[in-house]
Amino acid sequence: MAEVLVYVDHVGGVVRKPALELLTLARRIGDPVAVALGEGAADTAGTLAEHGAVKILTHDAAEYAEYLVVPKVDALQAAVEQVSPAAVLVSSSAEGKEIAARLALRIGSGIITDAVDLQASDEGPVATQSVFAASYTTTSRVTKGVPVITVKPNSAAVEQAPAAGAVEALNVTFSEQATGTKITSRTPRESTGRPELTEAAIVVSGGRGVGGAENFALIESLADSLGAAVGASRAAVDAGWYPHTQQVGQTGKTVSPQLYIAAGISGAIQHRAGMQTSKTIVAINKDPEAPIFDLVDYGVVGDLFEVVPQLTEEIKARKG
Amino acid sequence: MSLRIVVTVKYVPDATGDRHFADDLTVDRDDVDGLLSELDEYAVEQALRIAENSDDDVEVTVLTVGPEDAKDALRKALSMGADKAIHVEDEDLHGTDAIGTSLVLAKAIEKAGYDLVISGMASTDGSMGVVPALLAERLGVPQVTLLSEVSVEDGVVKGRRDGDTASEQLQASLPAVVSVTDQSGEARYPSFKGIMAAKKKPVTSWDLSDLDIEADEVGLENAYTKVESAAERPARTAGTIVKDEGEGGKQLAEFLASQKFI
Numbered sequence A: 001m002a003e004v005l006v007y008v009d010h011v012g013g014v015v016r017k018p019a020l021e022l023l024t025l026a027r028r029i030g031d032p033v034a035v036a037l038g039e040g041a042a043d044t045a046g047t048l049a050e051h052g053a054v055k056i057l058t059h060d061a062a063e064y065a066e067y068l069v070v071p072k073v074d075a076l077q078a079a080v081e082q083v084s085p086a087a088v089l090v091s092s093s094a095e096g097k098e099i100a101a102r103l104a105l106r107i108g109s110g111i112i113t114d115a116v117d118l119q120a121s122d123e124g125p126v127a128t129q130s131v132f133a134a135s136y137t138t139t140s141r142v143t144k145g146v147p148v149i150t151v152k153p154n155s156a157a158v159e160q161a162p163a164a165g166a167v168e169a170l171n172v173t174f175s176e177q178a179t180g181t182k183i184t185s186r187t188p189r190e191s192t193g194r195p196e197l198t199e200a201a202i203v204v205s206g207g208r209g210v211g212g213a214e215n216f217a218l219i220e221s222l223a224d225s226l227g228a229a230v231g232a233s234r235a236a237v238d239a240g241w242y243p244h245t246q247q248v249g250q251t252g253k254t255v256s257p258q259l260y261i262a263a264g265i266s267g268a269i270q271h272r273a274g275m276q277t278s279k280t281i282v283a284i285n286k287d288p289e290a291p292i293f294d295l296v297d298y299g300v301v302g303d304l305f306e307v308v309p310q311l312t313e314e315i316k317a318r319k320g
Numbered sequence B: 001m002s003l004r005i006v007v008t009v010k011y012v013p014d015a016t017g018d019r020h021f022a023d024d025l026t027v028d029r030d031d032v033d034g035l036l037s038e039l040d041e042y043a044v045e046q047a048l049r050i051a052e053n054s055d056d057d058v059e060v061t062v063l064t065v066g067p068e069d070a071k072d073a074l075r076k077a078l079s080m081g082a083d084k085a086i087h088v089e090d091e092d093l094h095g096t097d098a099i100g101t102s103l104v105l106a107k108a109i110e111k112a113g114y115d116l117v118i119s120g121m122a123s124t125d126g127s128m129g130v131v132p133a134l135l136a137e138r139l140g141v142p143q144v145t146l147l148s149e150v151s152v153e154d155g156v157v158k159g160r161r162d163g164d165t166a167s168e169q170l171q172a173s174l175p176a177v178v179s180v181t182d183q184s185g186e187a188r189y190p191s192f193k194g195i196m197a198a199k200k201k202p203v204t205s206w207d208l209s210d211l212d213i214e215a216d217e218v219g220l221e222n223a224y225t226k227v228e229s230a231a232e233r234p235a236r237t238a239g240t241i242v243k244d245e246g247e248g249g250k251q252l253a254e255f256l257a258s259q260k261f262i
C-alpha cells in the first residue's frame, strides 16, 4: 500500500491532537508515515504508533527552534524524497499552512488548505472544504504532483490503530534559506488549564455584550461548568477584554465543536466564518433581531447577565 | 539610502455580499461588489508607517494581480498614501490558483525592484494565507510573516509573531517578505486630499508577456488543484428561540441536558 506522510505537530514530544486526527485520515489513503522534528521528536513514537503510524521519521537540530518555518520545509522535503508518498498531510495551523505551501512549491505540487474531510479516490485524495464563511461546501483534488493537503483541527476522530511505528532517523541538509529568519526570543503561552480552543468539544464565547474584561469571569465560569474552552469575538478582543489567541472567526481561530455557546455576540459574517460548522449552536442575546439567531439550535432572547449565571448554577446543580 | 516597499493587495468580493461560484467553479466576481481586501489595508498601513518613521527615502508601490476592476483596490491604497501602483492583468489569468498567483506576483515584484514586500495575512475570499510564504520561497528571501508588530531599521526587519503556542520575536535582513495581521494597527481612512492626489498617481499595467510568463503556466486549465463540486450549505433548520422571562437560563440547561451535554 502507498505511504502517506503526516507532519506531526508536537510540543517537546507531546503530540497535539490534530496530528492524531491526521493519522485517522491518512489511513483512508494509505500507510501513515509520521515526520516529527525538533526537541522531543523521538518521544512522539509511542503515541504515533498507537494511532497507526507504520514508521516515524525523526530529526532533531537546534535550527527548528531558532529559525522560522524553512528548516521544517527542508526536513519535510527530505522525507518526501525518502518515502515517495501518495500524499502529504499537515494540520492547518498558521505555521502548518506555510510549511505545506513552500513544500508544495518545491516539489512541484498543488496544495489544498483547510480541508475538513478527506476521502480516497482512484485519482487521489478528495478534500472537502468549507468556503465563503462556511456558506458553501466544495470538494477539490490536487491535479499536479504529490497532493499536499492541510486539514483543520476537529475534522476527524482520533482512533486507536496500533501499528509498527518503527523509528528511523531522517537525513536533513538545511538549505541556504533555512537560517534567514531568526527567532530571537520566544514567550510560551501561559496555560489556562482549559481545553485548547480549536480542539475543545464545547466552546463558550463572549462578545461586546459582555461589556468589560472583568465580566468575562461569567463566561469562564460557564465554560468551566461544562469543561469548555473560552472564545471571544473580535469586538471583545479589540476592546482588550480577552486575549487575541482566543478570538473566533475569520482572523482568529476556526472552531468546529460539538456545542458552541455565543453570549452577547451579534453573529457578523466574519465571526460566523469561524464557528458556523459547529454541531449544535446556542446563543444568548438581548436583541431578537441579532443575526446569530439564524444559526442557532436554541436561542435565548435575554440579558446575558441574568441568563448566563442562572445557566451556570443549573448546570452545576444538575452535575451535582 | 532608499527603501523600496512593494505591498501586495488583492481585490476581493465583499464578504458581506452574497458570494457565489460561477459555472466554472471559480469565484463569481460579477454578482458581488469588489473592494480592497480589508486585511490588505493593514499591509498598506504598515508600509506607510515604515515610510513615515524612516529617515531613508522610502517608496511604496502597491501591486495587484486581478481583473480590470481590481484598479479600485489600487486606487484605495493610493488614496491611503501609497506612491504608485502596478496592475497585472491578462485574460489568461482567469482561475489562477495560489501557486500560479505567487509566480505572477514574484515576477512583478522582481521587475519592479524591491527591498521589502508586505502582504496581508490572508485574502478575505480564498483565505488560504499561503501567498506570502510562497513569495518568500520564490524570491529566495527570508519570510517574516504573520506579524502583529513590525519595524524596519538599518536594513533589518523585526517583528512579533503570535503563534498558537508561543509569541515569538523575529528578525531578518532585507530583502524580505513580511505579512501583517489585523492586530498590527488600525488602517487609516483616505483623506479627501489623499483621494484627490491618488487620481494623479501613476498606475502601470503589465500583462503576462511583460513578465515573461507563458499562458500555460497560469489560469484555470493549468491550476495545480481542481474544484470538483461546490454546493451551498443547506440552511440550518430553524431552532427554538425563547424569550427570557426569568427562567431562560434553566430552559437552556434543560435543552443542553436533552442533547446530553450535561
Ligand SMILES: Cc1cc2nc3c(=O)[nH]c(=O)nc-3n(C[C@H](O)[C@H](O)[C@H](O)COP(=O)(O)OP(=O)(O)OC[C@H]3O[C@@H](n4cnc5c(N)ncnc54)[C@H](O)[C@@H]3O)c2cc1C
Pocket (backbone or CB within 6 Å): A206, A207, A208, A209, A210, A232, A233, A234, A235, A236, A247, A248, A249, A250, A251, A252, A253, A263, A264, A265, A266, A267, A268, A269, A270, A271, A274, A284, A285, A286, A287, A290, A302, A303, A304, A305, B038, B039, B124, B182
Ligand atoms: C477583515 C475582518 C475580519 C474580521 N475578523 C473577525 C473575527 O475573526 N472574529 C470576529 O468575531 N469578528 C471579526 N470581525 C469583526 C466583525 O465584523 C464584527 O464586528 C464582530 O464580530 C462583532 O463582535 P460582537 O458580536 O461581539 O459585537 P456586536 O456586533 O457589537 O454585538 C454585540 C451583541 O451583544 C448583544 N448584547 C449587548 N449587551 C447584551 C447583554 N447584556 N446581554 C445579551 N446580549 C447583549 C447585542 O444585542 C449585540 O447583538 C472582522 C471584521 C473584518 C472587517
Ligand SMILES: Nc1ncnc2c1ncn2[C@@H]1O[C@H](COP(=O)(O)O)[C@@H](O)[C@H]1O
Pocket (backbone or CB within 6 Å): B008, B009, B010, B011, B037, B039, B040, B043, B063, B064, B065, B066, B098, B101, B105, B118, B119, B120, B121, B122, B123, B124, B126, B127, B128, B129, B130, B131, B132
Ligand atoms: N491576486 C493577488 N494580488 C495581489 N496580492 C495578492 C493576491 N493574492 C494574494 N495576495 C497577497 O497575499 C496575501 C495572502 O493571500 P492568500 O494566500 O490568498 O490568503 C494577501 O493578503 C495579499 O497581500
